[in-house]
Structure formats: C-alpha cells, structure tokens
Amino acid sequence: MSAGRNVLTPEALTMMDVIARTGSFAAAARALGKVPSSLTYSVRQLEDALDVLLFDRRSGQARLTAAGQELLDEGRRLLEQIDAVANRVRRVATGWETQLGIALDGILSRPTVLELCEAFYAACASLSGGASGAGTHSTRLKLRTEVLAGTWEALVTGQVDLAIGVGSDRLLPPGIRLKELGSVRFVFAVAPHHPLAAASEPISDAELARHRAVAVADSAQRLTPLTVNLLPEQDVLTVSSMQVKIDAQLRGLGCGFVPEPLARVHIDAGxxxxxxxxxALRPVAMGYAWRAPETAGPEGDHAGLGLALRWWLEQLESPTTRRALLERHGNPAALGLA
Structure with missing residues (x-):
C-alpha cells in the first residue's frame, strides 16, 4: 500500500477543507479543536508523504499551491462519495437516507418549501410513532439555494439528491431523471422614480442599454455560468439573490426582468x-430532477430510491404543490399538500 494512500484519510481531507475555508492554520485549528502547532505538524506530515508543497506560507496565510488546490478539489469529491456510500448502506438497511440534499432555485416560494419540510418531518414522526421534531427520524434535510446553472450543477456533481427549479430543456446524463415543474412569467420592472418609469412604451433595447441593470450572479462554479437579459456594454449591478435584486430595483439602483409572482406584491402596491x-418575453420552463439508479425502471418509477427522496417526489407530483412553489410568495392561507 502506498504512503499516499495511508495519509489520504477522511480526517486529512477534512483538515484541508477546513484550512481552505477558514484561510489560516490558526482559524482552522480553532474550528477543529486543535492547537495550531498540531495542525501545522499534520500538514507537514501530509506534504512529506505526498512529496509536494500544499500551502505557500510566505504570505503568512494558508495559500494553496496548485497541488494543494487539486488535493482540495479531489478531497471534497472523495468526502462526498464517502458520505454517499454511508447513506446508501443505511438506506439498504432501513429504507431511509441518512441525509437528503435538495438544491432550490432562488425564485421558488420559501413559505411553500418550509411547509414541505414541516410536512416531511410530520410524516416521518407519524411513521415512527413519535412527535414531530423530536428526532424520531434521522433523515436530515440539507437545503441550499442556487441560481441559474448552479441548481443543475449541484445535482449533476453529486452535491444534492434532488434539484427543484432547473431548466427543463437539458440533455440528461445517466442516472438523472427530470420532470416538468411549470413555467414562470417575467416582467420588466423599475421603481416609480427610475427614469424608465416615464419612458415611452414599448421600451427598446437601445433605451434599456443606457440604464444600469441589476443581475443575479449564477452560482455555478464548474459549469459555464448563464447570463440572461443583459445587453452589450450595459452597466450592471450584480447581486447574490433574486430578493436582493428586487430590493435594489425598489431603491432605483437599476432595472431588470423579475419573476412576475415575486414582483406582483410590489407592483400592486405601486x-x-x-x-x-x-x-419578446417568453415564460421560462422549469423542472425538477433527481438522482436515480441507472437500473431503475421508466420515468415515474421510484423503485430503488430512498424513502425520503420518494416522499418529496410524491409531493412534487401534485399540481397544487408545483404551482405553489412557483407562484405563492405572499402570505395566503396555508397550502394543502397532496
């Protein structure tokens, strides 16, 4: 067995990840509950065993070398695979996943997502005869908000098991299933005090290009980021989420296209x-996709899936739930989940 195999343990890969995330050996040592000298020694042992330099220490910070970055990227992928193996083993034994990762596009209804979570925990408690929220079921939900291609990337790279709000016109790689969620209509909107509020209609691209746009940054890290509805040479204010984009447009910081269901309450209020x-503004078709065994049956067959993922897919089969995820952004009466 090679020396590299002996030192590339989950603990060592986790240590690399923490150092990279915190930016220094001292901060990583605090996060890991170690003294800095012990952490430094562990890193040197790893470098000696691999015969590479993982960190450039000349700046006084933990800056990754090219070799260190490669180990970090591959190490994160290996840790995800280890977690996935543990998850599959437990699922074989009990039918329930240890953890279910769900990527959600930022334009989805947050109240509806949280109601789904509440219903999931209640269903788990009912099946185990316990009280909701009392830890009677060990499937942990891990929700993450993504933007544009980032939602799809989280699924195809194995970071999540289910992605809700992906483009529905994609070529599907092996092991990925996709169904239609619905479509979202976008509108061009500005604050009442923005110069374009008084512009002649319809507004041309030439006129739009003279004004700053507010855009949400694609959260994809590996796939090619998408750019939507931006014009060449147009000034752009880039923000992190659709909600921040709308907030910026309410202040008149820029203009842009926003989902009509999200903007509706602000338009109605003036x-x-x-x-x-x-x-031409066409509705954007969206879908939901999940990771399924390549040996699974035809679309709609949930055989081979864990019980937690199966539960979520059953909810998404309801037209009421799908519509609420795309349109319900206010505070109407509670949604009845199928």
Missing part, C-alpha cells in the same frame, strides 16, 4: 412599475 419592452 413600489414597482411594470413596463412593456420591445423584446
């Missing part, structure tokens, strides 16, 4: 003004 534009 805080945003929807303006017709010359370019």
């Amino acid at each position: 805080r945003l003004v929807a303006k017709p534009v010359q370019r």
Whole structure:
C-alpha cells in the first residue's frame, strides 16, 4: 500500500477543507479543536508523504499551491462519495437516507418549501410513532439555494439528491431523471422614480442599454455560468439573490426582468412599475430532477430510491404543490399538500 494512500484519510481531507475555508492554520485549528502547532505538524506530515508543497506560507496565510488546490478539489469529491456510500448502506438497511440534499432555485416560494419540510418531518414522526421534531427520524434535510446553472450543477456533481427549479430543456446524463415543474412569467420592472418609469412604451433595447441593470450572479462554479437579459456594454449591478435584486430595483439602483409572482406584491402596491419592452418575453420552463439508479425502471418509477427522496417526489407530483412553489410568495392561507 502506498504512503499516499495511508495519509489520504477522511480526517486529512477534512483538515484541508477546513484550512481552505477558514484561510489560516490558526482559524482552522480553532474550528477543529486543535492547537495550531498540531495542525501545522499534520500538514507537514501530509506534504512529506505526498512529496509536494500544499500551502505557500510566505504570505503568512494558508495559500494553496496548485497541488494543494487539486488535493482540495479531489478531497471534497472523495468526502462526498464517502458520505454517499454511508447513506446508501443505511438506506439498504432501513429504507431511509441518512441525509437528503435538495438544491432550490432562488425564485421558488420559501413559505411553500418550509411547509414541505414541516410536512416531511410530520410524516416521518407519524411513521415512527413519535412527535414531530423530536428526532424520531434521522433523515436530515440539507437545503441550499442556487441560481441559474448552479441548481443543475449541484445535482449533476453529486452535491444534492434532488434539484427543484432547473431548466427543463437539458440533455440528461445517466442516472438523472427530470420532470416538468411549470413555467414562470417575467416582467420588466423599475421603481416609480427610475427614469424608465416615464419612458415611452414599448421600451427598446437601445433605451434599456443606457440604464444600469441589476443581475443575479449564477452560482455555478464548474459549469459555464448563464447570463440572461443583459445587453452589450450595459452597466450592471450584480447581486447574490433574486430578493436582493428586487430590493435594489425598489431603491432605483437599476432595472431588470423579475419573476412576475415575486414582483406582483410590489407592483400592486405601486413600489414597482411594470413596463412593456420591445423584446419578446417568453415564460421560462422549469423542472425538477433527481438522482436515480441507472437500473431503475421508466420515468415515474421510484423503485430503488430512498424513502425520503420518494416522499418529496410524491409531493412534487401534485399540481397544487408545483404551482405553489412557483407562484405563492405572499402570505395566503396555508397550502394543502397532496
């Protein structure tokens, strides 16, 4: 057995991940509950065994070398695979996943997502005869909000088991299934005090290009990020989420296209003004996709899936739930989940 295999333990890979995330040996030592000298010694042991330099220490910070970055990337992938193996083993024994990862596009209804979580925990408690939220079931939900291609990337790279709000026109790699979620209509909106609020209609691209746009950054790290509805040479304010984008447009910091269900409450209240534009605006088709065994049956067959993922897919088969995820952004009466 090689020396590299002996030192590339889950503990060593986790140590690399923590150092990279915290940015220094001292901060990583605190996060791991170690003294800095012990952590430094462990890193040197790892470097000696691999015969490479993992960190450039000249700056006084933990800066990764090219070799260190490669080990970090591959180490994170290996840790995800180890977690997935443990999850599959437990699922074989009990039918329930240890953890279920779900990526959610940022335009989905947060109240509806949380109601689904609440219903999931209640269903788990009912099956085990316990009280909701009392830890009677050990499937942990791990939700993450993504933007544009980032939602799809989280699924195809194995970071999550289910992605809700992906583009529905994708070529599917082996082991990925996709169903239609619905479509979202976008509107061009500005604050009442924005110069375009008084512009002649419909507004041309030439006129739009003269004004700053507010755009949400694609969260994809490996796939090619998507850019939507931005014009060449247009000034852009880039933000992290659709909600921040809307907040920026409410302040008149820029203009842009926003999902009509999210903007509706602001348009009705007069805080945003929807303006017709010359370019054709088509509804955006969205879907939900999940990781399934390549040996599974036809689409709709949930055989081979864990019980937690199966539960979520059953909820998404309800037209009411799908519509609520895309349109219910206010505070109406509680949604009845199928």
